[in-house]
Each structure stands twice: as structure tokens, then as C-alpha cells.
Amino acid sequence: MITVNVDLGERSYPIRIGADLIARTELFAPHIAGAAVTIVTNETVEPLYGEALRAALAPLGKQVSTVVLPDGESFKHWETLNRIFDTLLGAKADRKTTLIALGGGVVGDMTGFAAACYMRGVPFIQVPTTLLSQVDSSVGGKTGINHPLGKNMIGAFHQPQAVIADIGTLRTLPERELAAGIAEVIKTAAIADGAFFEWLEANIAALNGRDPDALAHAVKRSCEVKASVVAADEREGGLRAILNFGHTFGHAIEAGLGYGEWLHGEAVGCGMVMAADLSARLGYLDEAVRKRLVALIGAARLPSRAPALSDTRYIELMKVDKKAEAGAIKFVLLKALGQTLVTDVPEDALRATLAACV
Amino acid sequence: MITVNVDLGERSYPIRIGADLIARTELFAPHIAGAAVTIVTNETVEPLYGEALRAALAPLGKQVSTVVLPDGESFKHWETLNRIFDTLLGAKADRKTTLIALGGGVVGDMTGFAAACYMRGVPFIQVPTTLLSQVDSSVGGKTGINHPLGKNMIGAFHQPQAVIADIGTLRTLPERELAAGIAEVIKTAAIADGAFFEWLEANIAALNGRDPDALAHAVKRSCEVKASVVAADEREGGLRAILNFGHTFGHAIEAGLGYGEWLHGEAVGCGMVMAADLSARLGYLDEAVRKRLVALIGAARLPSRAPALSDTRYIELMKVDKKAEAGAIKFVLLKALGQTLVTDVPEDALRATLAACV
Numbered sequence: 191m192i193t194v195n196v197d198l199g200e201r202s203y204p205i206r207i208g209a210d211l212i213a214r215t216e217l218f219a220p221h222i223a224g225a226a227v228t229i230v231t232n233e234t235v236e237p238l239y240g241e242a243l244r245a246a247l248a249p250l251g252k253q254v255s256t257v258v259l260p261d262g263e264s265f266k267h268w269e270t271l272n273r274i275f276d277t278l279l280g281a282k283a284d285r286k287t288t289l290i291a292l293g294g295g296v297v298g299d300m301t302g303f304a305a306a307c308y309m310r311g312v313p314f315i316q317v318p319t320t321l322l323s324q325v326d327s328s329v330g331g332k333t334g335i336n337h338p339l340g341k342n343m344i345g346a347f348h349q350p351q352a353v354i355a356d357i358g359t360l361r362t363l364p365e366r367e368l369a370a371g372i373a374e375v376i377k378t379a380a381i382a383d384g385a386f387f388e389w390l391e392a393n394i395a396a397l398n399g400r401d402p403d404a405l406a407h408a409v410k411r412s413c414e415v416k417a418s419v420v421a422a423d424e425r426e427g428g429l430r431a432i433l434n435f436g437h438t439f440g441h442a443i444e445a446g447l448g449y450g451e452w453l454h455g456e457a458v459g460c461g462m463v464m465a466a467d468l469s470a471r472l473g474y475l476d477e478a479v480r481k482r483l484v485a486l487i488g489a490a491r492l493p494s495r496a497p498a499l500s501d502t503r504y505i506e507l508m509k510v511d512k513k514a515e516a517g518a519i520k521f522v523l524l525k526a527l528g529q530t531l532v533t534d535v536p537e538d539a540l541r542a543t544l545a546a547c548v
Numbered sequence: 549m550i551t552v553n554v555d556l557g558e559r560s561y562p563i564r565i566g567a568d569l570i571a572r573t574e575l576f577a578p579h580i581a582g583a584a585v586t587i588v589t590n591e592t593v594e595p596l597y598g599e600a601l602r603a604a605l606a607p608l609g610k611q612v613s614t615v616v617l618p619d620g621e622s623f624k625h626w627e628t629l630n631r632i633f634d635t636l637l638g639a640k641a642d643r644k645t646t647l648i649a650l651g652g653g654v655v656g657d658m659t660g661f662a663a664a665c666y667m668r669g670v671p672f673i674q675v676p677t678t679l680l681s682q683v684d685s686s687v688g689g690k691t692g693i694n695h696p697l698g699k700n701m702i703g704a705f706h707q708p709q710a711v712i713a714d715i716g717t718l719r720t721l722p723e724r725e726l727a728a729g730i731a732e733v734i735k736t737a738a739i740a741d742g743a744f745f746e747w748l749e750a751n752i753a754a755l756n757g758r759d760p761d762a763l764a765h766a767v768k769r770s771c772e773v774k775a776s777v778v779a780a781d782e783r784e785g786g787l788r789a790i791l792n793f794g795h796t797f798g799h800a801i802e803a804g805l806g807y808g809e810w811l812h813g814e815a816v817g818c819g820m821v822m823a824a825d826l827s828a829r830l831g832y833l834d835e836a837v838r839k840r841l842v843a844l845i846g847a848a849r850l851p852s853r854a855p856a857l858s859d860t861r862y863i864e865l866m867k868v869d870k871k872a873e874a875g876a877i878k879f880v881l882l883k884a885l886g887q888t889l890v891t892d893v894p895e896d897a898l899r900a901t902l903a904a905c906v
Contacts, residue, residue: 224873268626279697282868282875307665310692310703311783334668339637345668346704425669510640517640 221351224286231292264450294320295327302333306348319359321371325412370455384527436462442507459492469523579709582644589650622808652678653685660691664706677717679729683770728813742885794820800865817850
């Protein structure tokens with residue numbers, strides 16, 4: 191087992207990474223203070239790992255309840271969130287109740303937001319069961335739900351007590367979701383660590399083949415990079431914006447097609463291709479590096495052609511992105527592997543990128 | 549104009565107290581950083597003070613929009629909150645948009661919670677227009693909405709940029725709401741400041757008669773006390789619990805009758821009578837002091853007899869209170885004027901208090 195510590199002062203927490211961690215009672219014990227635990231999961235993950243988690247918790251003698259939500263980004267809205275509140279209040283859950291998010295990013299985001307808001311804040315533990323959530327949403331404390339007019343528009347910063355990233359759960363992950371997780375790993379390497387990017391180029395086949403050691407290393411290095419960025423900028427004042435490389439385009443793809451049509455990681459994969467195109471077009475990025483990024487995204491079996499929406503629609507969607515300010519869209523661009531800049535861009539360059547990538 | 553500073557490190561903010569402050573542009577100017585402002589108010593307050601506030605903001609050259617919510621505690625739920633999000637997203641409001649809560653506690657709680665959650669946090673300013681919200685909900689950063697199974701069960705801690713407590717708005721306040729605000733002033737004096745309690749005994753007629761100087765002093769002293777308690781315990785770890793004197797009973801009254809039947813301050817007024825009864829019954833509080841508290845609550849024209857619900861129902865309602873832990877109800881009891889303790893109590897004493905006060 192590998193441990194990555196996220197250093198946020200009194201809100202610091204450990205990420206445990208390794209195979210078959212869900213079964214290990216001692217990993218949960220130090221992080222559950224109250225008498226009750228509510229597991230939040232979905233109808234896909236519950237039959238796979240619900241029993242194992244409850245068995246691990248049993249020796250702790252807590253009162254354990256489970257909420258099973260429908261599966262998918264399209265359910266990441268208020269009505270589903272409210273089912274968590276209904277369950278908690280129906281069970282008279284108090285302020286020391288610990289929520290455990292067992293599932294992917296959607297379950298994690300909703301459980302974290304429920305924990306942030308229930309009685310103005312209760313503790314929670316993340317047990318991410320997808321590669322994407324292990325490398326991304328379990329680090330950083332971002333929680334939230336979607337609104338019909340925008341993704342993750344309603345949410346909170348709320349740090350977990352611990353993250354238990356069980357690599358074993360990736361065995362049951364559908365292939366598309368594995369690739370979507372690799373997208374976020376590639377993003378992390380591209381913005382922050384050229385050596386890790388080279389490692390990915392050399393090990394992409396092992397990751398595609400679900401080699402446990404390769405996966406554990408990818409999760410560890412991604413969490414380390416993200417943890418260091420988040421530690422420096424917990425509330426997204428500036429530096430943390432670089433984590434959104436590929437996301438401005440990606441969010442527009444997701445919103446334009448309707449949430450759930452493309453996976454978040456697929457949209458980010460394609461969004462990185464677009465952001466790299468824009469970076470090269472504006473003279474920031476070498477063409478050779480752009481090609482390596484496109485090649486790695488292709489090798490990870492991610493889409494690199496954006497869905498056919500109009501320029502106008504793409505631009506409109508990007509203007510409502512959370513990172514936009516007074517209507518100006520902020521892009522994270524690449525200058526080299528491990529080197530970024532955040533800037534607005536001339537609209538003709540943006541339209542040229544859309545023309546090239548759509 | 550009087551200023552009370554709430555000292556919370558980088559989240560510190562000023563409370564301005566005085567007559568006709570809504571009209572003063574310079575009080576708002578330093579606290580609005582972005583290009584857009586959204587005023588959140590209700591259908592009662594908008595016709596009284598909406599224009600005055602917009603006129604004060606006009607010289608700042610901001611883009612100003614207004615959301616008018618229905619009036620009342622019974623609308624303090626998700627659907628109403630979502631109207632704020634709909635407006636913000638419809639207007640493509642960015643992360644630097646400032647929300648201004650213009651109204652009483654319900655408007656303040658919902659606007660603050662919307663500000664806490666919109667894009668994971670935008671700034672807001674409180675312009676409380678009721679005595680209760682000037683002395684209570686504008687200090688402390690508590691925001692939230694109700695759930696059918698409990699009051700304020702879903703919320704966040706989110707501090708405003710500033711509070712503009714315009715005493716002039718109290719001229720239009722209905723009499724019941726004035727009394728409800730005085731209840732919270734009495735509570736503050738009872739738990740923290742015997743001299744202020746004596747001042748209230750001497751000045752209750754002036755407060756009932758809306759004497760501006762008396763009101764300004766009451767708001768100032770209440771805010772000072774609450775600010776010092778909150779500064780010592782921002783996230784309600786311990787000390788801050790004393791602010792809930794009268795609230796465990798009060799919340800049960802409100803929930804038992806259905807939100808909006810009794811005003812919050814009326815329920816707290818009656819709840820203090822009940823908490824004082826329990827304090828005296830358990831030997832903590834002198835009978836003479838209990839009588840002075842009951843007399844002051846009566847002089848403030850607040851109810852001191854609790855609504856006729858069964859013991860069982862009261863106890864059930866109190867067990868789901870946010871302050872309950874593992875089913876044990878925590879009561880704030882009075883030992884003397886300015887001196888409290890927080891404890892659970894024997895059920896027979898609690899039943900005796902219910903028998904005496906219902």
C-alpha cells in the first residue's frame with residue numbers, strides 16, 4: 191500500500207492506494223468518530239463492493255446504513271442529492287455521522303456535497319472505484335451537483351477525512367471508463383511533470399491492460415501532483431486553475447451533448463487535443479510536443495475529434511464556464527510538458543481551433 | 549453610525565448600524581469587487597426598499613439584477629433557493645458576482661447559502677431589514693434552508709463581506725416581528741451580559757416603542773456579544789452552542805407547528821421560558837432570576853406558553869435537532885445572568901418542564 195498525504199493544515203488527509211483495500215477495517219477505523227455511518231453508492235457499484243465495505247465496517251460496531259443512487263452523470267442533480275438528505279434525516283443522523291462515498295466521481299461529488307451541507311458539515315470518506323475518481327475527484331475537496339444551465343455550478347469545497355483508493359476495483363471498470371481515467375492522468379503529467387509524461391508514453395499499454403503496478407504508480411503520481419497544487423491553492427485562487435487544462439473545451443462538449451453522453455474524461459481527453467491545438471496555433475507550444483500529446487491520447491483510446499456543434503454554441507457554452515470572468519473565457523494553455531499559462535485568447539484563433547478539431 | 553467588527557482573520561467583516569444606511573453608496577462600494585450584483589429580496593421588502601438600494605448602487609456602475617422571492621419561512625426550501633441559481637446562471641453570473649440579501653432572516657439565510665454554493669462560493673453582503681436578522685442571522689455566517697424533516701438542516705458556514713443594518717427599516721416592521729427580534733436580544737443578554745439584561749429591563753418600553761437610539765444600542769450590544777462568541781468558535785465547536793439558549797425548545801415548537809406558524813423569535817422567546825424552567829427545576833438557576841427572565845419576555849409581548857403538542861412529540865422533535873448527538877438532546881441551561889452550561893438532562897425533569905410550560 192502506498193500513502194500520499196494531502197497537506198492542508200488541520201484539513202490534511204491521507205490517500206491510501208493499493209489492491210483490495212476496501213476489505214481492511216483498520217484503514218477506516220481512525221477516520222470514523224461518531225456512532226453512525228451512511229454509505230452512499232449507486233446501483234452499479236453496490237452489488238460489486240457494497241457487501242465488502244459493510245463487512246470491513248462491521249467490527250467497528252457502528253450503525254451502518256446505505257443509500258443506493260441511480261448511476262450516471264445525468265442524475266447528478268438536486269433530486270438525487272435530496273435522497274441522501276432524506277435518508278440521513280429519516281435515520282435522525284447527527285453531526286458526527288460519517289458519510290462514505292463508494293463509487294466514481296458522481297457519487298463522490300454528491301456525497302461530498304451532501305456532507306458539506308448536512309447540518310452545515312459532517313465528515314466523509316472517499317472510496318473511489320473508478321480510475322478517474324481515484325486520480326481526480328478524490329483530491330482537492332471539490333464537491334457539487336449540476337444545474338440544467340451548467341456543470342458543477344452548485345457545490346462546496348469540503349475535504350474528506352481519508353481517501354481509500356482500492357486499485358482492485360479497477361478490474362470491474364468498463365473499458366471506456368478506464369480510458370476516461372487515463373485522460374486525467376495524461377493531463378496531470380502534461381501540466382506538471384515531463385518525466386511522468388514520458389513514463390506514460392512508455393507504459394500506456396500496461397495501463398490499458400490494467401497492470402496493477404502500473405495503475406498504482408499512475409494513481410500515486412497523479413495524486414501527488416494534484417495534492418501539491420491543491421495544497422498551494424486550496425480555494426482555487428490561481429495556481430489550481432492549471433488543473434483545468436482541457437476542461438474549458440471538455441465542459442463545453444459535455445454540456446453541449448447533454449451530461450452523460452460523453453464521459454467526463456473522454457471530454458477532457460478531446461479538450462486537451464483542442465487546448466494543445468490552440469496553444470500551438472498561438473505559438474506557445476512546439477508542434478512536436480503537440481503531436482506527442484495527441485498520440486498519447488490516441489494510444490489511450492480516447493476521442494480526439496470534438497462533437498459537431500457550431501462555433502457559436504461552443505463559445506456560448508464556454509462563456510458560462512466557472513472560470514470565465516465577465517464573459518472572458520480563460521484558457522489553460524501548454525508552453526511545454528510541465529509548463530502552462532492561463533490566458534484569454536483572440537476569438538479568431540479560437541474559431542480556427544474549433545474548425546480544426548470539430 | 550456605529551461599527552461592530554466581526555474578527556475572523558481573513559474572513560473578518562464590519563457590521564454598520566444606524567438609520568437610513570441603505571441609501572449610502574459609500575458603505576457598499578468597498579465590498580463589491582466584480583462587475584455584477586444580484587439583489588435577493590422578497591415580495592414584501594422589494595416595494596419598500598428595493599429602489600433605495602438600487603439607487604445607492606447606481607453610482608458604482610455595476611450590472612444589477614434583482615430576484616424577488618415569496619415571503620416567509622415556509623418558502624425557505626430548495627425550490628426557492630433554486631430560483632436564485634436559475635437567475636444567476638440565466639444571467640451568466642461569474643465567480644466575482646456579489647449577492648446582496650435585502651430582507652429578514654429567511655432572505656439572508658437563503659442568499660448566504662446560494663452565495664456559499666454558487667460556483668462553490670461567491671461574495672455576499674447582508675442588508676437585514678428585521679430586528680431579528682440584524683441582531684442574529686447577520687452575525688455568524690450560518691446559512692441554509694429547511695428540509696421537511698428539520699429546520700436549517702441543509703446549509704453552510706459562509707461569512708458576508710459586510711452587514712449593513714439599517715435601523716430605519718425597523719419603522720415598517722410588523723409588531724410581532726419586532727417582538728421576535730427582541731427575543732433574540734433578550735437571549736443574548738441572558739447568556740452573556742447581566743448589565744445588558746438590566747438595561748433591557750429598564751428600556752423594554754423604548755424598544756417596544758421603536759426608539760431609534762434604544763434600537764441601535766440593542767443591535768450594537770447584541771452584535772458585539774455574538775461577534776465575540778463567533779470569533780472564538782467560528783464553526784460551532786463548543787462555546788458557540790450557548791447562542792442556542794431557548795433554541796432546542798424553540799426549534800421543536802417551530803417544527804411541531806409547521807414552519808411559519810410561530811415566528812422564530814416567538815418560538816425562541818417561549819423556548820427561553822422553558823429552558824429557564826428546566827434550569828431552575830434542576831437546581832442550576834435561582835427562582836428570582838427565572839422570574840425576571842419570564843417577566844422580561846412577557847414585557848416584550850412574547851408568548852410564554854408552549855403550543856399543545858404531546859411530550860412524546862416534543863422529545864422526538866428535539867432528538868433530530870442539529871445539536872443532538874447519538875440521540876442525546878443537548879440543552880443550554882442558565883446558571884445565572886451571563887452564565888450558562890450545556891448538558892443533557894434527565895427525561896423526567898424534561899417531562900416536568902413540558903408539563904409546566906405547555
